[in-house]
Amino acid sequence: MEWLQQLINGISLGSIYALIALGYTMVYGIIKLINFAHGDVFMVGAFVGFYAIKGWGLGFFPALLFSMAFCAVFGVLIERIAYKRLRNATRIAALITAIGMSLLIEYGVIYARGAQPEAYPDNVLPSTSFNLFGAQISSQSLFILGVSVGLMIILQFIVHRTKIGKAMRAVSHDMDAARLMGINVDRTISYTFAIGSALAGAAGVIFGVYYTKIEPLMGIIPGLKAFVAAVLGGIGIIPGAMVGGLILGVVESIVSALGFSLWRDAAAFIILILILIFRPSGIFGKNTREKV
Amino acid sequence: MGALLQVKNAGIQFGGLKAVSGFNMELNQGELVGLIGPNGAGKTTSFNLLTGVYVPTEGDILFNGKRLNGLAPYQVTRSGISRTFQNIRLFSELSVLDNVKVAYHSLAKHSILSSIFRLPSHFSEEKVMEEKSLEFLKIFQLDRYKDEKAKNLPYGQQRRLEIARALAASPKLLLLDEPAAGMNPQETHELMELIAFIRKQFDLTILLIEHDMALVMGICERIYVLDHGQLIAAGSPDEIRNHPKVIEAYLGEEVPSEHA
Amino acid sequence: MKKINKFWLFLILAVVIYGIGQALIQTGILNAFYSNMLILMIINIILAVSLHLVIGITGQFSIGHAGFLAVGAYVSAIITMKFELPFVLAIIIGGIVAALAGLLVGIPTLRLRGDYLAIATLGFGEIIRIVFLNIEYVGGAAGMMVSNISTWTSAFVCLVITILVISNFTNSRHGRACIAIRENEIAADAMGINTTFYKVAAFAIGSFFAGIAGGLFSHNFYIIQPTNFGFLKSFDILIFVVLGGLGSLSGSVIAAILLTVISTYLQQYPETRMIIYSLVLVVVMLYRPQGLMGTREITDFFGKKKSAKGGN
Numbered sequence: 017m018e019w020l021q022q023l024i025n026g027i028s029l030g031s032i033y034a035l036i037a038l039g040y041t042m043v044y045g046i047i048k049l050i051n052f053a054h055g056d057v058f059m060v061g062a063f064v065g066f067y068a069i070k071g072w073g074l075g076f077f078p079a080l081l082f083s084m085a086f087c088a089v090f091g092v093l094i095e096r097i098a099y100k101r102l103r104n105a106t107r108i109a110a111l112i113t114a115i116g117m118s119l120l121i122e123y124g125v126i127y128a129r130g131a132q133p134e135a136y137p138d139n140v141l142p143s144t145s146f147n148l149f150g151a152q153i154s155s156q157s158l159f160i161l162g163v164s165v166g167l168m169i170i171l172q173f174i175v176h177r178t179k180i181g182k183a184m185r186a187v188s189h190d191m192d193a194a195r196l197m198g199i200n201v202d203r204t205i206s207y208t209f210a211i212g213s214a215l216a217g218a219a220g221v222i223f224g225v226y227y228t229k230i231e232p233l234m235g236i237i238p239g240l241k242a243f244v245a246a247v248l249g250g251i252g253i254i255p256g257a258m259v260g261g262l263i264l265g266v267v268e269s270i271v272s273a274l275g276f277s278l279w280r281d282a283a284a285f286i287i288l289i290l291i292l293i294f295r296p297s298g299i300f301g302k303n304t305r306e307k308v
Numbered sequence: 309m310g311a312l313l314q315v316k317n318a319g320i321q322f323g324g325l326k327a328v329s330g331f332n333m334e335l336n337q338g339e340l341v342g343l344i345g346p347n348g349a350g351k352t353t354s355f356n357l358l359t360g361v362y363v364p365t366e367g368d369i370l371f372n373g374k375r376l377n378g379l380a381p382y383q384v385t386r387s388g389i390s391r392t393f394q395n396i397r398l399f400s401e402l403s404v405l406d407n408v409k410v411a412y413h414s415l416a417k418h419s420i421l422s423s424i425f426r427l428p429s430h431f432s433e434e435k436v437m438e439e440k441s442l443e444f445l446k447i448f449q450l451d452r453y454k455d456e457k458a459k460n461l462p463y464g465q466q467r468r469l470e471i472a473r474a475l476a477a478s479p480k481l482l483l484l485d486e487p488a489a490g491m492n493p494q495e496t497h498e499l500m501e502l503i504a505f506i507r508k509q510f511d512l513t514i515l516l517i518e519h520d521m522a523l524v525m526g527i528c529e530r531i532y533v534l535d536h537g538q539l540i541a542a543g544s545p546d547e548i549r550n551h552p553k554v555i556e557a558y559l560g561e562e563v564p565s566e567h568a
Numbered sequence: 569m570k571k572i573n574k575f576w577l578f579l580i581l582a583v584v585i586y587g588i589g590q591a592l593i594q595t596g597i598l599n600a601f602y603s604n605m606l607i608l609m610i611i612n613i614i615l616a617v618s619l620h621l622v623i624g625i626t627g628q629f630s631i632g633h634a635g636f637l638a639v640g641a642y643v644s645a646i647i648t649m650k651f652e653l654p655f656v657l658a659i660i661i662g663g664i665v666a667a668l669a670g671l672l673v674g675i676p677t678l679r680l681r682g683d684y685l686a687i688a689t690l691g692f693g694e695i696i697r698i699v700f701l702n703i704e705y706v707g708g709a710a711g712m713m714v715s716n717i718s719t720w721t722s723a724f725v726c727l728v729i730t731i732l733v734i735s736n737f738t739n740s741r742h743g744r745a746c747i748a749i750r751e752n753e754i755a756a757d758a759m760g761i762n763t764t765f766y767k768v769a770a771f772a773i774g775s776f777f778a779g780i781a782g783g784l785f786s787h788n789f790y791i792i793q794p795t796n797f798g799f800l801k802s803f804d805i806l807i808f809v810v811l812g813g814l815g816s817l818s819g820s821v822i823a824a825i826l827l828t829v830i831s832t833y834l835q836q837y838p839e840t841r842m843i844i845y846s847l848v849l850v851v852v853m854l855y856r857p858q859g860l861m862g863t864r865e866i867t868d869f870f871g872k873k874k875s876a877k878g879g880n
Contacts, residue, residue, distance in 0.1 A: 050683050101854050107682050108629055109857040112810050115631075115803055116849030123842035131839075240694075243687065282698040285691035292688045293676050359758060385760035393758075399751035401815070401863060402744070409741070410748045414760035416741050420769060423740035424733050430740060437741065477760050 020151035022273040023266060028157040028226065030265020031164035035219035036242035037249070037257035038171060039091075039212025045188040045252030046208050049102070052114040053094055055239015056121035057213045061087045061220025062230040063125070066134055076140050076225065080163070083221045084214040091213025092206045094121075100202070118239075125232040133231035136224040160222050167218055168258055171211065175254060180207050188252065237281065244288040250298025259299065310373065312337045312513050313389075313481055318357055318367030319537070327353045328537040329366065335481065340507055340514045342528035344521070344548075346557055350537040351517045352394055355483055358515075359391050360384040371481070386414050390479035392470045394486045394517075400459035404450055404469060407458050408441040411476035441476065447509070448472040448502075464495045468502070475510060482506075484516040488523055496520060500527055525549070533557065574867065578732075586724050593720055603720060607788050609828040610723040611781045614730045616808035616820035618777035621734050623806075624815040624863075625743060626770040627750025628678060629686045632693025633805045635673070636775040638797035639666040639696060640782020642706055645714045645792060650705075655717050659726065659783035666779020667772045669696070674771035678764065693802050701794040711793030718788040726784060730777045735817060737773065746770050750815075807845060811852055811859055819861030 036058050043051045061083045068079040098117050102110045145154040175181035183204045186194040195201045223238070224230050245264045249256025264284055271283045291298065311334040319329035328350040335341055345351050356362045358369060360381040369376040376384055390411075399407050416437055418429040445451040448468055453461060461469060467487060474482060487503070488496045500523060507514055518524045524531060525545045533541040533548060535557040541548055548554055589606060592598045598606070619633045644662030647653050677688040706712045737743050745766045748756035757763050786792045808827060812819030827845075834841035852859065 048683075050687065098850055098854065105853070105857055108623075108810075108814070109853045111629070111683060111686060112806070113850050113853040115806075116846045116853065119803070119842055119846035120850065123839045123846065127839045127843060240690070244691075247684075247687065278702050279698065282695050285695050285698075288691045289677070289688055289695075292680055292684055296680065296684055361754070361758075380762075381754075381757040382760050382762050385758055391758055393755065397752045397755035397758075399748045399755065401751055402747060406744055406747075410744050410756070410761070411759045413741050413745050413748075418741070420737065420742050423742055424736050426736055434740065473759065 018151075018273070020149060021153070022269045024151070024153055024157055026266035026269030027262060028160050028265070029268060030245075030262035031161055032219050032223050032226075032261075033238065033242045033245045033264050034258045034261025035164055035167060035215045035222070036238060037245040037261045038168070038254060039216045040243050041246040041249070041251055041254060041257040042184070042208050042212045044246065046184060046191075046205055047099070047103070048107070049099060049110050050114060050243065051099075051212075052111075052239070053117040053121055054212070054216055055235035055237075055242065056118050056125075057087050057091055057094075057235070058216040058220045058223070058238060058242075059230070059232060059235030060090060060121065060125070061213075061217030062224045062234065063129075063134070063220075063232075064217065065221030065224055066136055066230060069140060070134075070137060076221075079140075080218055080221045083217040085217075087217025087220070088210040088214040091209040091216075094213075095206060095209040100205075118236075122232055122235070129232075131232055133229050136228050136230065138228065140225045156226060160226055163218070163222060167215060171215065171254065174211065180204070184208055241281075241284045244284045247288060247298055248291050250301030253298065253300045256298055256300040311335060312372060313358075313515075314368075314370040315358070316368045316370070318354075318364045318369055320353065320357055320362050321365045326537055328357065328534070331357070331367065331534075331539055333532055333539075333542075335513055335515060337480075337513055338507075338511065339530065340503070340528055341516075342524040342531040343515060343517045343534065344519075344524055344531060345534035349534040349557075351534055352485060353537075354534065355391060355485055355517065358384075358483060359389060382414070385477055385479070388478075388480040389483065390474040390477040390481075391483040392467075392474050392485055392487060394489065396466050396470055398458040398466055398470060398473070400457065402458060403455050404458055404461065405438075405441055405445065405454040407469060407473050408444050408476045409437050411473045412437045412441060415478065444472055444476050464491060464498075467491070467499070471502070471506070475506060475512075479512070481513045481515065484514065484518075486517050486519060488518060488520045496523060499523075503527060582724075582728050586721075589720050589724065604788070605828065605832045606720060607718055607723045607784065608832070609825055610720075610727045611784050611788065612805075612808065612824040612828045613821050614727055614777055614781040614784070615805045616812065616824040617730055617734055617817060618774040618781070619805050619809050620812070620815075620817055620820040621737070621746075621770050621777075622774040623809050624813075624817075624820065625738055625750065626746040626767055628767055628771065629682060630689040630771070630774075631686050631799070631802050631806055632673070632689035632691070632696075633774075633778055634797045634799065634801035635689075635693035635696035636666040636670055636778035637782045637785060637801065637805075638700060638794070639669045639775075640779025641786035641792050641797070642700055642712070642782075643779070644783035645712055645786040646706065648717070648787065649712070649714055655722065655783075655787065658787075659722075659780055662783035663776045663779040666782060667776035669779075670772040670775025671768065674768045674775075678767040678771060690799055690802065693797075693799055697794050697797050700797070707793075709794060711791045712786075713791055714786045714789070716787060716790055718784045723784050723788075726780050730780065731817070731821075734773070734777070738817070742766065742769070747815075804845075807849055811848065813859030813861035813863065815863035816859070816861035816865055818866035819859055819864075822866075823860060 039054050040051060043049060064086045065079045065083040068074045068082050094117055098113055102113055141156050141159055143154060143156050145152050175184060183199045186199055187201055187204045191201055241264060242261065245260035246257045248263060249260030267283055267287065268280050271280050313335040315331055315333040318331045320327050331354060343351050357364050360379045363378055371387060371389060374387065399410060416433045418433040422430045442451060445454055450465065450469055450472060458469060488499055491499060503514065504527065506512060528545060530543065531545055531548045532539060533554050540553040540557060541551045593603045615637060622628050622630050640662035643665040644658035647658035647661055648655055673692045677685060680688055700706060701709055745761045748761060749763050749766055753763055808824040809820045812823035831841050
């Protein structure tokens with residue numbers, strides 16, 4: 017029953033990817049920017065959560081909420097400072113700015129506090145493990161899965177049932193038309209960054225609680241993989257990011273379980289390239305082509 | 309000798325949507341033919357079928373007796389069909405001269421290695437390209453702009469340059485997609501003269517999409533009419549003007565007379 | 569015969585720069601630290617110019633260039649260290665294998681556009697790195713010992729060849745075809761240009777010279793490790809091209825020189841270096857997205873006529 021256990025590990029990891037991927041996909045959907053700095057928001061979220069728990073002695077949920085709020089503000093700041101001027105810039109300029117912001121956050125954090133890692137205390141969540149069909153399942157991984165799913169449900173609610181969600185969908189569909197219809201595009205974009213960054217912050221705290229070790233460059237690889245997940249599901253499509261994240265997490269766990277853990281990181285990129293070549297619009301995407 | 313271009317029952321489907329279907333057309337050497345239709349009738353899509361941008365999902369396209377289906381756009385161009393675009397697509401950062409030279413690309417023979425090592429073939433072929441391109445610019449009276457970036461030309465001249473560039477690829481059949489779009493009557497008039505001139509000068513066959521009815525009716529010998537992806541009429545300007553289906557398709561829009 | 573003049577001018581300039589460098593190193597005015605910096609500078613210029621062909625000229629946004637640097641570095645190191653063959657041969661074979669890797673990566677990915685191409689090349693760059701990480705023959709994560717035999721002379725010869733080949737390519741019908749693809753791919757296709765061929769060709773040539781740089785790179789340090797070739801390295805190269813001005817060969821050369829000097833002086837403070845790098849990147853993109861030179865070349869400032877890149 018090793019497999020069931022790996023599957024559960026994969027789903028837990030995948031739900032973290034999914035939470036980060038949601039921010040990528042929402043931002044890409046609305047301003048067509050691959051926000052490379054998004055993985056670093058995840059890292060900042062992990063650190064904020066760490067200081068809240070370790071420094072202020074907050075519990076898991078208060079720390080989670082605090083980190084989410086902090087990251088929401090942080091994400092909006094990034095957007096306002098760097099990306100807002102790029103609305104009419106070339107794609108290359110936008111992508112390079114995003115790369116620059118990513119490096120700036122990473123090395124800014126290193127500059128401020130050093131590069132040494134930190135460890136989350138291991139008593140944040142009650143950790144008992146129980147037996148399910150012979151597999152050892154920790155209550156932590158179920159808890160994490162529950163929190164992730166809960167956040168995704170809230171997101172679905174926001175996007176489909178609220179006014180701001182409607183505005184987000186309108187702007188991502190056609191920014192100019194939305195503006196003409198009286199939607200405040202700048203504010204909608206800020207909301208998108210806020211929500212996406214809050215989810216990344218939540219992912220950061222969950223990651224810290226689950227994997228314990230956090231460090232300033234921890235956001236790079238999960239960030240890239242979350243992007244892969246977003247592309248896999250169809251970039252700009254919210255359920256796609258969730259499914260993509262889960263698939264990626266499970267595939268990685270399987271690759272590790274088969275004894276190829278050094279190749280684990282390559283698996284994500286191979287998936288990325290295969291999907292880009294054979295179905296660039298992703299699992300849920302519709303094919304679009306340039307109009308001639 | 310058969311027709312230069314034969315389109316037999318060609319069509320394309322996007323997903324479930326039939327953008328164009330059952331499209332038939334024959335163009336004879338030296339003809340000037342118009343393709344008209346209301347917005348969204350599938351005119352540009354037909355051009356894209358003819359030039360290999362889209363692969364037809366049904367039917368055949370024969371050019372000089374050779375099947376074109378499935379050829380990439382650059383192969384279609386090399387076999388003798390060249391085009392302009394509805395929304396101008398110049399190489400904006402390149403000079404006017406280089407824009408024309410690019411069209412000469414496939415007529416030159418020197419290889420990448422020849423250029424890298426600067427072999428004699430590089431120099432001789434590049435010289436020919438330069439001379440021929442300059443000749444073209446002279447014909448189109450664009451030579452005084454030759455070192456100007458294409459994006460800095462006035463709009464009307466950009467349209468001219470696009471036609472010059474299409475001709476530099478030495479086509480037998482030239483496809484013009486709304487060449488008069490955005491032009492004032494004076495410019496349109498000059499354009500009509502230019503089209504008549506190049507047709508004679510280069511012994512061309514021309515197919516053009518146009519919204520300006522006066523232009524189409526004025527210079528085309530035959531006209532095809534598309535509506536909802538279907539060919540609804542074909543014939544001389546007079547036949548088209550009085551064709552009931554055409555009038556129906558343009559209902560509400562007056563089909564103007566030649567001198568309107 | 570202006571073209572011929574330019575060529576000789578370039579060659580004379582190259583000989584003079586080489587002579588000065590060689591003299592400074594021979595007489596010991598430049599110590600090992602600085603002569604090493606000069607070689608590193610040349611490696612960076614070669615990388616910048618090779619990526620310039622892919623991004624600046626052909627407009628294909630590749631951010632996995634370090635992968636080809638890695639291929640050249642490892643292959644050439646294997647040839648000198650394991651087969652004990654001459655360095656010259658190692659460099660050439662390193663370049664050729666990198667070019668083959670470029671073909672392998674380029675053929676499937678270059679049909680993608682913009683952001684998607686960027687991400688795919690980044691993915692391939694990472695895959696290449698992970699492959700080397702998993703090959704025990706080249707030392708895996710621990711890396712591979714390589715003797716230090718890159719010299720100012722060997723590096724400079726490679727640099728001159730790189731610049732000549734890439735500028736000759738650019739100033740020909742082939743280079744114009746690539747620029748046409750950058751400017752408007754659909755129109756280039758409609759003008760009879762085999763766009764796939766030229767995208768792949770430019771990518772392979774760029775990879776070839778990245779491989780050459782790799783040969784110099786591995787033989788300039790005593791050890792190479794997969795971590796030397798992560799995407800941060802790719803970003804480093806990207807910064808040269810972008811800062812220099814997309815489409816300007818001399819711009820990428822100048823940017824590579826400047827940034828090599830700056831980062832050498834900041835070697836002791838890697839965080840400060842990265843913060844300055846990233847700030848420069850963001851500020852340049854926000855306030856001068858065309859980079860230092862735009863698409864102009866340094867020669868345009870001397871000549872009377874202002875012509876677009878890729879002319880004559």
